[in-house]
Amino acid sequence: MSTVGFLGAGRMGAPMVRRLVEAGHDVDAVGRTDDKRAAVAELGANPVAGLTAGAHDVVVVCVFTDDQVRELCLAGDVVAGMRPGSTLVVHTTGSPTTVRDVAARFDHVDVVDAPVSGGPHDIAAGRVTLFVGATDDALERVRPVLGAYGDPILHAGPTGSGQLVKLINNTLFVAQIGLVAEATRLGTRLGIEEGPLLQALTHGSSASRVLGMIASAGSAEAFISAVGEFIGKDVDVVRRTVADLGADLGVLDTVLDAGVRR
Structure with missing residues (x-):
């Protein structure tokens, strides 16, 4: 099982977090307020105010907009603090340029774009569709995490192809x-x-x-x-x-x- 850092435990992210916990993964989910951290705890995850650098095998980003992804992953220190060989998963629907820019800047991590097709009920049932852009090796390493809520997991090609x-x-x-x-x-x-x-x-x-x-x-x-x-x-x-x-x-x-x- 993997150690997972999760950013964006909202409408779509919350059922992902619950499924990850139920699958046996150790999940740290970020909550910026006391109420949001309490909601994360109810999902069974470890509520944290921020991700500890180098602490996770996989970091999952499930925020609402492409601009938020750029702010977290390019302007912020989320990816810079990940340990070498770990994997960043971006579920947010956005521009393929964003995930490609992240991959180009931070070559110490694998970047997997995996936008979803479906809703919270599909995630809760473990059957949300994932369109994945990644190398073959990166996808296989992260498949046990994605498989907690994604089915089918459709490999579209290299990073950006899922978007x-x-x-x-x-x-x-x-x-x-x-x-x-x-x-x-x-x-x-x-x-x-x-x-x-x-x-x-x-x-x-x-x-x-x-x-x-x-x-x-x-x-x-x-x-x-x-x-x-x-x-x-x-x-x-x-x-x-x-x-x-x-x-x-x-x-x-x-x-x-x-x-x-x-």
Whole structure:
């Protein structure tokens, strides 16, 4: 079993911490306030105000934004203090440039980007999807940690590849939401109520996982309202990253906005 330092025991990170503890790993989870450290203790982890340099086999970062990753891993001393041969795992969805920059600056650690596809309930059940960018050796060393909550663990390629796959996944996800939203608008113009339309379409050749999720929410507007905070952030990252890499979104760009807001 591994000694694990954990940063970001929030909505997504908390069930990860619990699963790691239940799998037998020794987990130090950072809490910046007394209340947050108490919440960490309830998960079974060791609550700490900060990570002790060189104390962990693996350090996991599961914060909300790419800027937070850069602040912790590039501007801060989190990675600099890790011992040689240890592994940094970044679950935050962000730019592949960020994890590549960390890997280039700190060659004494292995950097594994492993953005997730799924929610807290998937993590709690041990079945959240992980898109992983890493060397073969680094992934195998950290697999027992990731396997505490991740299944499947999908190796996309070298460091940064996991982020690229996740960004493409999220682009397609939002585009599909946008297509369904536009389809319901067409239905309204033609005199078909949205609820019955969505339920009917889930049984037709247009059925998809996204369509089923929207139908369960009752309307495209309700679903977009529920997930808008997260997908809006991801769309911004997608557009910046694609532009930085000298590519474009093509026809996908025309439906992204429809998937973010009604």
